[in-house]
Amino acid sequence: MYDYIAIERKYGSGGHEIADKLAKKLGYQLYDRGVVVETCKRMGLPYDQVSGMDEQTPVKALFKASGTDNTSMEEKIYNTEVEIIKEAAEKPGCVFVGRCASEILKDKQCLKVFITADDSYRMKRAINVENIEADKAEDVMKRFDKKREKFFTTHSGYKWGSTDYFDIVLNVSELDEEACVAMLEALVKF
Template structure:
């Protein structure tokens, strides 16, 4: 809130001031991280970078959406022995490097919410609110079946597969521990709060 004097009358105008221009969200599979990020970005008037990063990567690399999506957030396998003069950069590394460039370019303009892709580490020189969304297995299983439309007999397998992939990717590129309070500013269990309450809490944390 700030005031100025005009025609002898004090006029007060409320300013929207934010402590964090960048919010990064890592999430367990089925925790609703994407939906929370989408609502939060809309609430703050921030730009959302999630699946759109994949689409931009496709354009830059000349690959199909399926190719990039299948390799997205994958940990590259590096050869033990290397021959000088040969480029051993894997497709997974090239995708990560391209996505990192897109994230850095997006961050040139403040006001962003990033989902996954180790954005908190890519933007470590900027002041980011680092959030981790988790939930208990029963809640995530239910979402895996009813929101992600996975068959009931495959829901647990899919959940564990994505969690393992995301954790390994994050650890490899950040050196931090996935879901660790030493790394993240906020760790939220989405099974214990509805999405709107979580968004309101994150909005409050983002504001000065």
């Protein structure tokens, strides 16, 4: 039985919806954008600023001046999210979406899941569900995927979507969301 599920996802794959449905079926707490809201509260920053830097690869300071804090804002946001995720994991029964939670919880009984889909599926979903303009959907997908991949690789040291890291990789365009939820629910209860 897994007490924690960490889901990474390609943009437009429906990973967030799968996480939400799975959390409800299992009676687990879902941690997604709420982590960003809590980060805003703790850091005293507006939501737009934190969400714009959320899951961003930290910019390293080029020069270190003695006695100054050279921690980038991206690093401060990530470190705050790490605290929030670890605090949430003090109670079993959590589903985390993104934010490299699988790596943060690597010492716990955590099911590491990667959700993907083919580009045409993701394009349709970006347009119809995320309300992205058709002529911009491909660029949005690429931008989000690149950002998430770089963030994940930086913090985990593993390739994003790699079967060497993730316990299960699900292709939603070959299955559907309900089948993915059912498979994950079975795995968690196994």
